[in-house]
Amino acid sequence: MEKAIVIGATGGTGAAITEELVKRGIRTIAFGRSRQKLEHFAGKLGKPAHLTLAVGDAMRPDDIVVQAGGADVLFHCANVPYNEMVNKLIPLGESVMEAAERLAIKVVAIDGIYPYGRKQMDLVTEEHPKQPHTKKGKVRLDYERMLFSKRWSKVKVMIVRLPDYYGPTANEASYLGSTLEAIAAGKMAFFVGNMHVPREFVYLPDAATMVAELAGKDFAYGQNWNIPGAGIISGREIVRIAQAASGHVKPVIPLKKLGLSMLGMSVPVMKEVIEMLYLTEDPLTLSGDKYKRLIGPITATPFQEGITSTVLALKSKASFAQ
Numbered sequence: 001m002e003k004a005i006v007i008g009a010t011g012g013t014g015a016a017i018t019e020e021l022v023k024r025g026i027r028t029i030a031f032g033r034s035r036q037k038l039e040h041f042a043g044k045l046g047k048p049a050h051l052t053l054a055v056g057d058a059m060r061p062d063d064i065v066v067q068a069g070g071a072d073v074l075f076h077c078a079n080v081p082y083n084e085m086v087n088k089l090i091p092l093g094e095s096v097m098e099a100a101e102r103l104a105i106k107v108v109a110i111d112g113i114y115p116y117g118r119k120q121m122d123l124v125t126e127e128h129p130k131q132p133h134t135k136k137g138k139v140r141l142d143y144e145r146m147l148f149s150k151r152w153s154k155v156k157v158m159i160v161r162l163p164d165y166y167g168p169t170a171n172e173a174s175y176l177g178s179t180l181e182a183i184a185a186g187k188m189a190f191f192v193g194n195m196h197v198p199r200e201f202v203y204l205p206d207a208a209t210m211v212a213e214l215a216g217k218d219f220a221y222g223q224n225w226n227i228p229g230a231g232i233i234s235g236r237e238i239v240r241i242a243q244a245a246s247g248h249v250k251p252v253i254p255l256k257k258l259g260l261s262m263l264g265m266s267v268p269v270m271k272e273v274i275e276m277l278y279l280t281e282d283p284l285t286l287s288g289d290k291y292k293r294l295i296g297p298i299t300a301t302p303f304q305e306g307i308t309s310t311v312l313a314l315k316s317k318a319s320f321a322q
Contacts, residue, residue: 001216005029005071007058007096008078010037012177012204013110013162015169017075020208022048029054031067059092064099073215074100076109082272086139093143097152104154107147108215111159113284114276115141123287126224134275148222156221160211163229163286164279166306167204168313175273176201176238179252180307183239184314186248192273193280195235195254200285202229203306206299213295220295228288230300241304245311 004021008014009030021028022045031054032038038053045051056063058078068074076096080088093109100107114137115130132138147157170177175192182189210227214220239252255263255270257277263270288298301309 001026001073003027003029003069003071004073004075004215005031005054005064005068006075006077007031007064008076010034010041011077011079012165012167012170012174013207014075014077015041016167016204016208017077017110017211018051019045019169020205020212022051024212025050028052029067029069029071031056031058031064033057059095061095061099061102064096065102068099068103068105071103071105073106073108074103075211075215076107081269082136083268085136085272089139089143090146093146097147097155097157100155100157101152106215106221107155107157108211109147109157109159110211111140111143111161113161113163113279113286115144116284118278119282119284122285123289124226124284125287126226126290134278136272136276144224156218158214158221159224160214161224161226161286162207163200163202163227163284165202165204165207165229166310168310168317169204170310179238180242180310181314183242183248183250183252184246184311186246186250188250189239189252190255190259191235191239191252192255192260193235193277194256195239195252197281197283198232198234198237199280199283200229200232201238201303202227203301203310206230206301206306209299210291210295214291217295225291226286226288227291228286228298228300230302230306232283232285233303238303238307241307242311245308246315 006014006018009018010032018030027050029052035055054067115132116128117131166176179189179191243249260270260274
């Protein structure tokens with residue numbers, strides 16, 4: 001991998017992957033819709049000479065093709081809100097793939113665990129049956145089929161699946177992002193789902209390291225890859241670590257079906273979370289065996305360190321914004 005373009009470079013996963021690529025000295029094009037966000041992001045990275053900013057709309061293949069500038073790998077990190085997933089996810093993916101086909105470029109698509117459906121094994125491998133029972137899981141499975149479709153004859157694709165994630169770049173698209181932001185700011189926070197059942201979270205800088213490793217391996221394309229976190233942790237323990245790091249102890253309210261329904265009357269995306277609450281009651285935990293066997297050790301920052309670093313970064317960001 002000599003040059004990469006990251007679609008959705010200012011989002012949670014896109015920012016983490018862009019930062020990792022830049023650290024490795026790889027020439028990187030950060031592609032996003034907002035010049036202002038891209039400029040701010042580049043400033044945080046120290047405006048490295050090997051980072052290029054590209055403004056465009058990922059729903060328009062021509063925008064991507066014009067900005068790709070000789071890249072040999074495309075990281076597809078753009079996403080759509082929950083309440084727009086059914087109608088917009090696949091058109092977005094088709095736009096990116098159409099551009100990739102015209103560029104004859106490799107594609108690393110970042111996705112989640114929804115197509116797996118309910119847990120059928122303790123540690124979910126890439127061979128776990130894909131039997132989604134939710135509308136979002138079903139559309140994500142259709143999305144996978146589209147990405148691996150034979151219509152893209154000039155593209156090599158891999159799908160990298162992440163569990164719920166957290167980190168300094170995570171935003172409201174992450175279940176935990178808004179929770180940690182509120183705790184860092186010393187405000188009352190909401191926590192989506194059950195706070196007592198331990199479940200898996202991956203620290204985004206760790207995920208970005210492993211995604212970059214995969215992207216550089218030609219044999220890794222044409223496959224699914226699971227990226228595990230550093231184990232499992234309950235919401236209560238996350239809050240304890242985050243509050244200790246922030247120095248603030250304000251209420252953290254768990255959001256279950258009733259609370260999400262009420263919030264959904266004014267914030268449509270929250271209502272869409274309800275069908276995914278099963279993952280907070282009977283969560284999936286990803287197996288990293290394939291990655292360890294074929295790529296190398298799992299990068300796994302302990303939760304104490306990762307959550308503390310995230311909260312301190314969010315506190316610093318909030319102070320700077322003031």
